[in-house]
Amino acid sequence: MIPAGPSALRDLPLVDHHCHAVTTMDLDRDRFERFLTESHDRPPAGTTAFDTPLGLALLRWCPPVLGLPPFPSPELYVERRTDLGPDEANGRFLRAAALSDLLVDTGFLPEAATTVPEMAGLAGAPVFEVVRLETIAEEVAASGAEAGRFPQAFGEALERAANSAVALKSVVAYRGGFGFDPAAPTENEVVRAADRWLSQGPPYRITDPILLRHCLWVGAELGAQRGLPLQIHAGYGDPDLTLHLANPVLLTAWIRHVAGLGTTLTLLHCYPYHREAAYLAAMFPHVYLDVGLAINAAGPGAQHVLAEAMEVAPFPKLLYASDGFGLSELHFLGAALFRRGLEGVLGGWIEGDHCTAEHANRIARLIGGDNSRRIYRLRVDRTAAG
Numbered sequence: 001m002i003p004a005g006p007s008a009l010r011d012l013p014l015v016d017h018h019c020h021a022v023t024t025m026d027l028d029r030d031r032f033e034r035f036l037t038e039s040h041d042r043p044p045a046g047t048t049a050f051d052t053p054l055g056l057a058l059l060r061w062c063p064p065v066l067g068l069p070p071f072p073s074p075e076l077y078v079e080r081r082t083d084l085g086p087d088e089a090n091g092r093f094l095r096a097a098a099l100s101d102l103l104v105d106t107g108f109l110p111e112a113a114t115t116v117p118e119m120a121g122l123a124g125a126p127v128f129e130v131v132r133l134e135t136i137a138e139e140v141a142a143s144g145a146e147a148g149r150f151p152q153a154f155g156e157a158l159e160r161a162a163n164s165a166v167a168l169k170s171v172v173a174y175r176g177g178f179g180f181d182p183a184a185p186t187e188n189e190v191v192r193a194a195d196r197w198l199s200q201g202p203p204y205r206i207t208d209p210i211l212l213r214h215c216l217w218v219g220a221e222l223g224a225q226r227g228l229p230l231q232i233h234a235g236y237g238d239p240d241l242t243l244h245l246a247n248p249v250l251l252t253a254w255i256r257h258v259a260g261l262g263t264t265l266t267l268l269h270c271y272p273y274h275r276e277a278a279y280l281a282a283m284f285p286h287v288y289l290d291v292g293l294a295i296n297a298a299g300p301g302a303q304h305v306l307a308e309a310m311e312v313a314p315f316p317k318l319l320y321a322s323d324g325f326g327l328s329e330l331h332f333l334g335a336a337l338f339r340r341g342l343e344g345v346l347g348g349w350i351e352g353d354h355c356t357a358e359h360a361n362r363i364a365r366l367i368g369g370d371n372s373r374r375i376y377r378l379r380v381d382r383t384a385a386g
């Protein structure tokens, strides 16, 4: 095992490089459980969302933060959370996650979401903003932009939004997947596609493959100019996506196309294609990955997922993320399962005489936070909220 001390893994301040706001709503049992799954459907009759690896891990690790012993009944757990109130519960979980920094995707919010400064206050750590390309395009559409002006209006809106961000993000995986033509579309193609889209009227949900490619290319170019990594959702997510089309190896041609720009790409979640993502990170200098979301979804299996991601990924290419959304439990649990999982993997390496404790601590510091601090330039002089 890694020796105890200030550099030990359980004390290591983590950078959560991809998460979302938490909700300030009072949650009854049903609302609470809906945050425990990516599925749009209820669990089978007579079962609950706690009957999952995530539910089990939550009942093991989260109750002590609220002053309960491990494994209370779900009823008792939700009751205790309600008694404490959402602000107290959120503050306890976000502080217990022991994060040095959070990068929050502000493009998709739970109901009654905390603001960026509120998240920073609750976590006691700086919170940096990540801007979603598709959300900006949809806002431009809703603002009444004309098709002929769409490329310029999108570029300007993205530049403005990027002023307060440390990264950009794409959810193209959710809008048809990665099997797209990797080349940048021409301005004429973009204007014609914008005309078709805008003439449909609201609500404006961007699904046109030409417009999505345009957003990605503009994001990659702006990211390169400003030193903002581009986060790309890959793999595991809600059933809006068709999983096999979210396999990041389908992005290989596009990854090659943008290599010359100098944009850093961070592949988010990746499960069950985390081995493919690790391969891409090993081959392409501008590609990074995390197994956020999968760590929570796998619960007791988190160490196994992490071990698979660590089979071939270079250590400077792996990042920590919880992908916590809505429930502050998810931000905490991601950190707790990551620390335990990484300690298990690296402890096994030490035990097997594959590395020393010094190597293990260095690897843990890289993956836990130093890689994110480096690529998102979190320690450069920049005004953080909080």
Ligand SMILES: [Zn+2]
Pocket (backbone or CB within 6 Å): 018, 019, 020, 105, 323
């Ligand atoms: Zn996310």
